[in-house]
Amino acid sequence: MIPKIIHYSWFSNDPIPEHIQKFIEKWRVVLPDYEIVLWDGPKLKEIDNTFANEAVSQKKWAFASDFLRFYVVYHYGGIWFDSDIEVFKSFDQFLNNRLFVAREAGTHGYGKKERWLTAHCFGAEKGHPLIEDCLSFYTDRHFIRSANTEIPINFRYEMILAPQVMALMAKKYGYDDNGFIDRDELIEEGIHIYPSYFFDSPQYRSMKNVYSIHREAGGWRPNNNQLLNYKGTNPKKGRLLHEFKILFQKLMLKFNMALIRVR
Template sequence: MMGNIPKTIHYCWFGGKEKPNHIKQYIDGWKRLGGYEIIEWNESNFDINECDFIKNAYRSKKWAFVSDYARLSVLKKFGGIYLDTDVEVKKDFKPLLNSKMFLGYIYNCSIGTAVIGAEKDNIIISELLELYKNAKFIMKNDKISLEFEGYENYQINNNNDLFTVYFINNVNGFLLSNKKQVLENVTVYPKEYFERKTFNSKKDFSIHHCYGSWYKNNPNRRSKIAKIINLFIGDILYDKLRANMKLKKLPYYEQYKKDKRKE
């Protein structure tokens, strides 16, 4: 499965707010990779009326959902690597660029979308983009509901859920297992490659800090007890503990258990 992903990093910053210092530091880190073109997508260079989904998300000032659509659109048109702005890059993505597409898990039973590499016109990116073009973004009483054609019977709260259920149903040979899988049009990596801190330096291309800059109250803020636990066991073990505690609450945990038995 050979491909040729361009050395272009795409990121989104809609809404016009000043970037926090930690976001600026992560972007500065990307620049130190060398040899990559870095493109910021915002209101000045992206058509926020491209479809009803992004139009309604933008009108509701839900920037995360705006970027959910925009990342797929620019990857289809240009290819390259999409990064969330709270991604800290640890080493060059060059060894992964001969894939048709790459991404990883965020949890053992959920596909991550903070780091996505793809060739121009990749079939998976194209099909996911079409789902968004026909999707409904509904904002009522400050609550968001998402409706995707053909997936009405699935619980989809965000793009992680959509990617996960799409892969389960449409990517031949895919198992929801947090294991590396080299498939026809995509390579899927364990969560330690792009999302989670790890002791294995061969894996850690990046860390996704999950700041959720679009939230009024940052969900990454921790209680005093959590901070004490983190202090005693260290960042990596604390991150593993948090991920395992959340695992059973995720919508496709049962599918993960089934697929683990197939390995």
């Protein structure tokens, strides 16, 4: 069983922005009997992981937290929230899973789309093998690949993202990363994969089955007004447009073409 522990991180010496503080306070309201654990810079330094240390040295906080999420959930069990997660309902129903996560709302790639997993919001029992596999990606790996500041940033740093790491590792247990699939699925090792609207974005659906929304890196947005706002049922017009894009992409894929990125 997954323990009632919520892990999150904040490494910067800057104060946590007000709108992020509001998200965290809402966690306490919606999940009053959950322990909430902050992982900060000193705690990360004690773990002493090369990848995370190098990411922090470049002030690439998100990449340091990519390592940390897998480390803390593997060693302690519980739920990981990015600091920009807004919670709407209790997570109690997910605690009987060995591991829960959802598909991301967005897809990646051209032609055959891939759908990554919500590394910003997932939970697992202590020592779960999928989390161990994800953690192994960061073992003996360097974040800084080159000291040459003249080359593109993608060549200077190891910039593969935690959602992709998680999706790639989950394929070992039967995960289908087909970008046109967004369904409930139970695979090996008690891994329960939920549709994207559970923990990522409603994508023009009713809020009925939405447990949390990823407000998409709100930690470095200048103000809360730029965050997406979902209330009640999203506009039908937007949903129809979204579904039309998906249908159009399927047709393009049939002819080995890809013109629109669905988001």
